[in-house]
Amino acid sequence: MSANGTIARRVGRTGVVLLVVYAITFVCVRLTPGNPFAARAPRALSPDQQARLERQFGLDDPWPVQFVRYLFRALSGDFGVSYAHQGEDVVDVIVARAWPTMSLVGAALLVGLVVGVPLGVAAALRNDSWFDHLLSGVSTLGVAIPVFVATPVLVIVLSVYAGWLPAQGWDGLISTTAIIPIVVLALEPIAVTARFTRASMIEVLRSDHHRTARARGLARRTVVFRFALRNGLVPVTTITGLQVAGLLGSVVLVESAYNVPGLGKEFLAAITARDYPVVMAATLIFAAVIVVANLLVDVAYARLDPRIRSA
Amino acid sequence: MDQLVVSDLVVEFARAGHRVPVVRGVSFTLERGRRVAVVGESGSGKSVTALAVTRLLPPTASIRSGSISLDGSDLLGLPERSMEDIRGGRVAMVFQDALTALDPLFTIEQQIQAVLDRHAPRASRQARHDECLELMRAVGISDPERRLRAYPHELSGGMRQRALIATALAGDPEVLIADEPTTALDVTVQAQIVDLLRRLSDERGMAVILITHDLGVVADFADRVVVMYAGRIVEDAPADELFESPAHPYSAALLDSLPSLDGPRMRRLPSIGGAPPDPAALPAGCSFAPRCARATGECDSEPVLVTIGARRVACHHAGTA
Incomplete structure (x- = not known):
């Protein structure tokens, strides 16, 4: 299968997915x-x-x-006019709100990887230690706490009592208003990434090729960071693609709870108002983001693993 | 001169809360530049002995007692850091299945270079690359320039095993331990790999321990053969003597189960009846007695390894056949 053929097939499949x-x-x-x-x-x-x-x-x-x-x-790019925002073009409604949502989702995903991967690696290296058990307990919490609980709890603690952070609103990604939404959104990606990294690293550390590397006298640190980590990240990429779908669901709730003027909040408002054109367009955007995320995952996968590339 | 000396090595595995001895008092020596084959069924403790020498035992295994020394210095007492200098640099290991023993995500060159960087850093990029090419030629890989850029899955089984050997040679070791390096390969390729190991041993003056369950690959290779059974050495003899007249009934049975070119053709190959004992429930006395045709009442006591001429053997009936 030629590269062009593969790409053509994927674009075709993407079209079908969006149509459905x-x-x-x-x-x-x-x-x-x-x-x-x-x-x-x-x-x-x-x-x-x-x-x-x-x-x-x-x-x-x-x-x-x-x-x-x-x-x-x-x-032809005409999604109609919003019913709720009197006479406003749906495309304008969406574009005006896309940035906060996409930056929140992107930031949460990044935080999930940057925090989750090192935690997972550390737990795998100290398999069965107190740190490992603690992480596994905490990560269960991270997955279990719904965002509509985490958001008000953080707001009450950090904004209402401590007064450190604003209780709601949006001044852009680089502002104190972004902290609570990002933290809330990143909880699950951190937990899930850490767990997957841990599991896959433990497997790599038990592998034959890891033993070979150790038998060559390579120091544990060298082996882990030069060779094992890349092996361990292969399954983590897959999970990261799935995280995007989860985050788009959560961001709807977080934006509504924290009053962020983004697509998520608009989406919920549009459903309540039966603003059909906006609901349709927003759903499409979300679907497109998920499709693109999965495409990027496949690219990353192939870059990490030469066996995928040649398959 | 004895280079590697293993004495009274006892290795135990933790299994279901019990300590199960898998290697039970193994002693042998390896002279500089010589080739020894360690032969035995799976579970006889041969691989565990090899892993103990490089201190790469799995976490469930531990060395209970005994000593291992390389050129007089005790390996078991060394700090991990110093052990890393020895691993790959002085004692290198080659494992069974090269497909899993090489890292699937890195090219052969990247994997060789990691070892070079560790044990023999080269000044320039060109010098490192040249050294990789040199190693590839040494292990008989044609078109080394292209093969260096290949990933393990892109090579054939025999080629992969050669590449794995090249990564082992990169540290210029004095002792190479090859743990069943031919098991995953077909017969003609097996012979090529054993030939390669013998040639490398001659060219580099490198001692080789070849671990195998197949006496057939050993004949033209080893100076000496160590036969292991149930965690013990049952016979240790110069290769030609062992093939000529095995002293231990187990060695004899192993030899009998080899197909021969000049024997009667339609003969069914004899096999050794029964199975090796469970290391958690060893029979009292000689471990091989339950499967041995020559077992007598005497065999209820465990035979010790005694030296007879150039060989050592652990059997009450040795020399009486």
């Missing part, structure tokens, strides 16, 4: 009880008003007609 996501979202959004207008009207709309609004936004057509129209407009 689009279709499922389309159906789910319309199956949700309620409608975009009743929620916003100061008092009950008359059937007449309701029908007029639906006609105006093309919601009176049969679903298949709506779906095809949406799809073709979306393909």
